[in-house]
Amino acid sequence: MEHIPVLSLGDILLVSIQVDLEDQLALRLQEDLSNRIVATGAHGVIIDISALDIVDSFIGRMLSTIASISRVLDAETVVVGMRPAVAITLVELGLSLNGVRTALNVEHGLRLLRDARPALFALDGEAPEQPEPDTTPATVRD
Amino acid sequence: MEHIPVLSLGDILLVSIQVDLEDQLALRLQEDLSNRIVATGAHGVIIDISALDIVDSFIGRMLSTIASISRVLDAETVVVGMRPAVAITLVELGLSLNGVRTALNVEHGLRLLRDARPALFALDGEAPEQPEPDTTPATVRD
Numbered sequence: 001m002e003h004i005p006v007l008s009l010g011d012i013l014l015v016s017i018q019v020d021l022e023d024q025l026a027l028r029l030q031e032d033l034s035n036r037i038v039a040t041g042a043h044g045v046i047i048d049i050s051a052l053d054i055v056d057s058f059i060g061r062m063l064s065t066i067a068s069i070s071r072v073l074d075a076e077t078v079v080v081g082m083r084p085a086v087a088i089t090l091v092e093l094g095l096s097l098n099g100v101r102t103a104l105n106v107e108h109g110l111r112l113l114r115d116a117r118p119a120l121f122a123l124d125g126e127a128p129e130q131p132e133p134d135t136t137p138a139t140v141r142d
Numbered sequence: 143m144e145h146i147p148v149l150s151l152g153d154i155l156l157v158s159i160q161v162d163l164e165d166q167l168a169l170r171l172q173e174d175l176s177n178r179i180v181a182t183g184a185h186g187v188i189i190d191i192s193a194l195d196i197v198d199s200f201i202g203r204m205l206s207t208i209a210s211i212s213r214v215l216d217a218e219t220v221v222v223g224m225r226p227a228v229a230i231t232l233v234e235l236g237l238s239l240n241g242v243r244t245a246l247n248v249e250h251g252l253r254l255l256r257d258a259r260p261a262l263f264a265l266d267g268e269a270p271e272q273p274e275p276d277t278t279p280a281t282v283r284d
Contacts, residue, residue, distance in 0.1 A: 007247075051146070
């Protein structure tokens, strides 16, 4: 397979990684994704890795790179669908997916991106009320 | 890769086919998809084939089978992202993707499914005008 499709969902791009990413494919994905962000003005990227049994340092680095490129292009990246075993291996390997946000599945990822930029989703033009930033306990995760 | 991930978007399931589907993988996909339809009560299935260069009779038949299974489970199937060359080949081969609806991309597919069942998307609780509201008892159960 010569490329990984990038799907559009409103102003969010969705990528489902199902194949082993060797160098060329990973580079192609980075290129496709950044082109699509610019072309569509997308503000969010969701990368589903639920099909991956293994996330090694190469894939981990690629995810971080994609997140960095997207951020420069004003889009947030969320990695979703990580298997428990993958999470364990990542931590054991000392890979922390720097700068990459994660969510349980695509729906949680969508919600995360929506919450991050609620103003973009206010259809009537008036910015919605922002809850005070400290009440949502991100510290619940241990 | 031992399986193709099925992603949830609200009450719609999304499958992106990126790898060559041999028998086992296709059967597994049918099984996963029908299990997920029942588990989530999804009413729509979107299958993205934008990564496929070739849709032969095997894949065509599989898409038709998935659509038939989904329909029995009360879910509509839309195939999206077909390349022009694939469409030409399909017609030349005499494959018509019986019972499969198509759309240009994921967004069009989502819209198609929404238009097909507007009642499910009425957020304010009042059902939009339906021809015969009382003759569809199957939609009451969820």
